[in-house]
Amino acid sequence: MNKTELIEYIAKRADVSKAVATRALDSTIEAVKETLADGGSVSLVGFGTFVVGERAERVGRNPRTKAAIKIEAAKVPKFRPGKALKDALN
Numbered sequence: 016m017n018k019t020e021l022i023e024y025i026a027k028r029a030d031v032s033k034a035v036a037t038r039a040l041d042s043t044i045e046a047v048k049e050t051l052a053d054g055g056s057v058s059l060v061g062f063g064t065f066v067v068g069e070r071a072e073r074v075g076r077n078p079r080t081k082a083a084i085k086i087e088a089a090k091v092p093k094f095r096p097g098k099a100l101k102d103a104l105n
Contacts, residue, residue, distance in 0.1 A: 051092055061099035068093040 016024070018040070026036035047057050047065055057065040072088040 059097070061097055063094055063096040063100055066093050066095065067091070 022033055022036045022040055025031075025040060026033045029036065031039075050057050051065060051067050054067060056067070068091050070089045070091050073086050075084050075086045076082070077084055
């Protein structure tokens with residue numbers, strides 16, 4: 016399912032227009048991004064938790080030249096699925 020299909024699903028399921036569903040989804044995504052950028056986490060009970068993880072600096076290899084390159088440390092978004100989501104898949 017892509018974003019367009021998700022918007023159509025939300026609009027149909029919530030009995031709202033696609034424009035309203037689009038604004039709702041975009042607002043939700045923006046809220047998650049802003050919270051993670053501020054170092055927080057977003058917990059949706061029954062669905063899961065979005066958190067910020069740390070990736071350490073490491074040495075990689077250029078596959079073409081085999082030269083060692085330094086890969087900078089980075090913050091990465093992570094998702095931990097909730098129990099209800101896990102149970103829905105099994």
